[in-house]
Amino acid sequence: MAARSRRRRGAKLLTLASDLGSAYAAQMKAVLHGAVPGARLVDLTHDLRPHAVAEAAFVLRPTIARWPAGSVHVVVVDPGVGGRRQPVVVACADGSAFVGPDNGVLGPLVDARGGGVAYRIDPQRLRARPRVGTTFDGRDVFAPAAALLAVGTPASRLGPPTVLAPPRGPLPRRGPRAVVGSVAHIDRFGNVVTDVPTDWLPDDATALAVRLGSTDRRLPRCRSYEEAGIGRVCVLGSSFGTLEIAVAEGRAADRLRARLGIRVRFGWRTSRPRSPRRNRK
Numbered sequence: 017m018a019a020r021s022r023r024r025r026g027a028k029l030l031t032l033a034s035d036l037g038s039a040y041a042a043q044m045k046a047v048l049h050g051a052v053p054g055a056r057l058v059d060l061t062h063d064l065r066p067h068a069v070a071e072a073a074f075v076l077r078p079t080i081a082r083w084p085a086g087s088v089h090v091v092v093v094d095p096g097v098g099g100r101r102q103p104v105v106v107a108c109a110d111g112s113a114f115v116g117p118d119n120g121v122l123g124p125l126v127d128a129r130g131g132g133v134a135y136r137i138d139p140q141r142l143r144a145r146p147r148v149g150t151t152f153d154g155r156d157v158f159a160p161a162a163a164l165l166a167v168g169t170p171a172s173r174l175g176p177p178t179v180l181a182p183p184r185g186p187l188p189r190r191g192p193r194a195v196v197g198s199v200a201h202i203d204r205f206g207n208v209v210t211d212v213p214t215d216w217l218p219d220d221a222t223a224l225a226v227r228l229g230s231t232d233r234r235l236p237r238c239r240s241y242e243e244a245g246i247g248r249v250c251v252l253g254s255s256f257g258t259l260e261i262a263v264a265e266g267r268a269a270d271r272l273r274a275r276l277g278i279r280v281r282f283g284w285r286t287s288r289p290r291s292p293r294r295n296r297k
Contacts, residue, residue: 027052027054027055027056027166027167028056028086028087028088028113028165028166028167028168029056029058029084029086029087029088030048030052030055030056030057030058030087030088030089030090030162030166031057031058031059031060031083031087031088031089031090032044032045032057032058032059032060032062032090032092033059033060033061033062033064033072033076033089033090033091033092034061034062034064034090034091034092034093034154035062035063035064035065035066035067035068035072035092035093036062036092036154037062037063038062040062040152040154040155041059041062041154043152043154043155044090044092044154044155044158044159045057045159047144047155047159047160047163048159048162048163048166051159051160051163051164052163052166052167055163055166060076060079061075061076064076064093065276067093067095068093068276069093069095069119069120069121069184070120070121070183070184070185070200070276070277071200071201071276072091072093072121073120073121073122073123073124073125073183074124074200074201074209074211074256075201076091076125077124077125077128078255078256080125080128080129081128081129083112085110085111085112085129086110086111086112087112087113088112088113088114088115088162088165088166089112089113089114089115089125090114090115090116090154090158090159090162091114091115091116091121091122091125092116092117092153092154092158093116093117093119093121094116094117094119094153094154095119096117096119097117097150097151097152097153098150098151098153101117101118101119101181102117102118102136102137102178102181103116103117103118103136103137103139103153103157103158103161104116104117104118104122104134104135104136104137104175104178104180105134105135105137105161105165105171105174105175106122106126106132106133106134106135106171106180107132107133107135107170107171107172108126108129108130108131108132109129109130109131109132110129110130112129112132113132113162113165113171114126114132115137115158115161115162115165116158117153118134118136118178118180118181119181119184120181120182120183120184122180123180123181123182123183124183126180133171133172133177134177134178134179134180135171135172135174135175135176135177135178136175136176136177136178137157137158137161137174137175138174138175138176139156139157141173141174141175142157142160142161142164142174143160143164144156144157144160161174185198185277186198187211188210188211188212188213188216190216193283193284193285194281194282194283194284195212195216195217195259195281195282196212196279196280196281196282197210197211197212197258197259197279197280198210198211198277198278198279198280199228199274199275199276199277199278199280200256200258200276201256201276202269202274202275202276205262205267206262206263206266206267206268206269206270207254207260207261207262207268207269208228208260208261208262208268208269208272208274208280209254209256209258209260210258210259210260210261210280211258212258212259212280212282213257213258213259214253214254214257214258214259215257216259217237217259217282217284218284221237221282221284222236222237223235223236223237223284223285224236224237224251224282224283224284225281225282225283225284226251226261226280226281226282226283227279227280227281227283228261228272228274228278228280229273229274229275229278229279229280231272231273233249233272235249235250235251235261236248236250236251237250237251237252238250238251238252239252240252241262241264241265242264244262244263244264245264246264246265246266247263247264247265247266248263248264249261249262249263249268249271249272250262250263250264251282259282261274261280
């Protein structure tokens, strides 16, 4: 009994992120607190866009990269719940662990912690209550698995090794006079955040030919919203380290009719050095 109490007091930090909203998330927390009394739980967010797997990975990665090593992260954005996708846990070299559906949401987050080894969760090894239906693995599978990890159970005891599914969607591409990517995130301000790294643009690319979906525009590149001026559309570096299209104190997504996943191209002209004039006699 004393050994069990020591294990619980020394339980790892747990984080929760989902598209479930607060009421469903509360059921997951009830399971965690029941299995690990005094569990240290941190809600990262429960208002991720429903079913938006790739956007969730993009949004969560900067937070996960800065989080203390050794934490257990439960991520539930799971449109395929009850289907063929695997429930998995991933053990990282720094002691961190991830629990969630194997649908592409975990891969970028695992990479942010230096990579890891994945295991398919066997529900028979969880010592949890039977599943109620097939639509809430966050409560019935992922929370019990996270509770075991939090008190020191090795990930390898929860199921056999497996391979994580790759991230969803095409990767950005870089050319000599253009870069191509996708809309990765539309934030609450209506900023259209892409997956194209900001440092892919040369410093002298200040006027850009932007194709967003099937719409072409010429847009200035700015260093801040203030520099753009209220109501003006511009391109600037986002806090994600990628390019975004924004309207200062407005909603670029509404004005440009942007949506998640559409392709975006940023092109620019390369200034050519003038050839020296030849002396004519």
